Amino acid sequence: MKKEAVYNTTDLCKTRIGAIKDALEILSGKWKFHILGTLLFHKKMRFMDLLREVDGIAPKMLSKELQDMEMNQLISRTVVQTKPITVEYALTDMGETLGPLIKELAEWGIAYRSTLYNKEK
Amino acid sequence: MKKEAVYNTTDLCKTRIGAIKDALEILSGKWKFHILGTLLFHKKMRFMDLLREVDGIAPKMLSKELQDMEMNQLISRTVVQTKPITVEYALTDMGETLGPLIKELAEWGIAYRSTLYNKEK
DNA sequence: GTAATTGGTTACCAATTGGTAATCGGGTTT
DNA sequence: AAACCCGATTACCAATTGGTAACCAATTAC
Numbered sequence: 303m304k305k306e307a308v309y310n311t312t313d314l315c316k317t318r319i320g321a322i323k324d325a326l327e328i329l330s331g332k333w334k335f336h337i338l339g340t341l342l343f344h345k346k347m348r349f350m351d352l353l354r355e356v357d358g359i360a361p362k363m364l365s366k367e368l369q370d371m372e373m374n375q376l377i378s379r380t381v382v383q384t385k386p387i388t389v390e391y392a393l394t395d396m397g398e399t400l401g402p403l404i405k406e407l408a409e410w411g412i413a414y415r416s417t418l419y420n421k422e423k
Numbered sequence: 424m425k426k427e428a429v430y431n432t433t434d435l436c437k438t439r440i441g442a443i444k445d446a447l448e449i450l451s452g453k454w455k456f457h458i459l460g461t462l463l464f465h466k467k468m469r470f471m472d473l474l475r476e477v478d479g480i481a482p483k484m485l486s487k488e489l490q491d492m493e494m495n496q497l498i499s500r501t502v503v504q505t506k507p508i509t510v511e512y513a514l515t516d517m518g519e520t521l522g523p524l525i526k527e528l529a530e531w532g533i534a535y536r537s538t539l540y541n542k543e544k
Numbered sequence: 545g546t547a548a549t550t551g552g553t554t555a556c557c558a559a560t561t562g563g564t565a566a567t568c569g570g571g572t573t574t
Numbered sequence: 575a576a577a578c579c580c581g582a583t584t585a586c587c588a589a590t591t592g593g594t595a596a597c598c599a600a601t602t603a604c
Binding site: 331332333360362363366385386387 | 564570
């Protein structure tokens with residue numbers, strides 16, 4: 303019997319697929335969630351603070367990821383004219399809306415780990 | 424003035440960071456969320472069904488991602504002894520727990536896109 | 545008998561991601 | 575004056591990711 307392909311033809315489905323694609327594109331990579339999570343917790347941070355706080359990130363990566371996310375309007379970059387010039391990074395309103403997602407991700411990770419632990423007992 | 428580094432020393436913080444790292448490792452890559460989302464919607468699917476439904480994925484990638492996620496106990500693989508042998512993939516209970524996260528991701532993507540659209544008007 | 549379907553695997557290759565280390569200019573501390 | 579902090583940027587390199595295309599054995603439809 304020949305099988306007919308069943309495609310995702312409903313609008314609901316197409317929209318969801320596109321939305322997931324968009325979100326993944328913006329949030330892809332090893333560091334974005336860590337940076338966002340750190341900013342969610344500390345509110346305002348300077349470059350060197352982030353470099354110290356986000357464990358293991360190199361300045362190059364931090365710089366690149368910050369630029370990416372600034373372009374995508376998730377974080378804001380403000381140059382402050384202090385004695386040695388400082389730069390403050392913070393979440394934008396859009397960036398703040400990622401709060402629940404990050405929280406959910408962290409909670410899932412915790413639940414996942416504890417499930418594995420219980421199975422190994 | 425010399426700055427003292429402020430590290431993430433609270434247990435709460437460390438746990439969260441580790442959890443996010445775990446989750447990202449398991450869910451990394453271009454396709455996992457799409458496959459999981461599709462399985463969440465259709466419940467049980469065969470290899471070729473997934474190949475058709477997950478837009479643009481190559482058999483090699485599908486195979487690899489399915490193996491990855493099977494190892495991590497997010498999906499189950501069942502060989503069915505039908506006339507031409509078929510293989511059924513489905514979410515495990517653990518995999519099902521990703522439902523809210525995927526939903527949140529999709530909703531965020533939709534909200535993000537509509538915000539951009541409103542700004543461009 | 546020929547072609548197609550099922551569930552993959554393999555070889556090969558290109559692009560992206562990410563890491564290391566050095567550098568830079570301006571300013572401050574010692 | 576020497577050395578260090580700030581916020582990066584650059585050159586170079588290695589590893590991972592992902593894509594294309596071909597192939598496999600078994601079975602079935604035409």
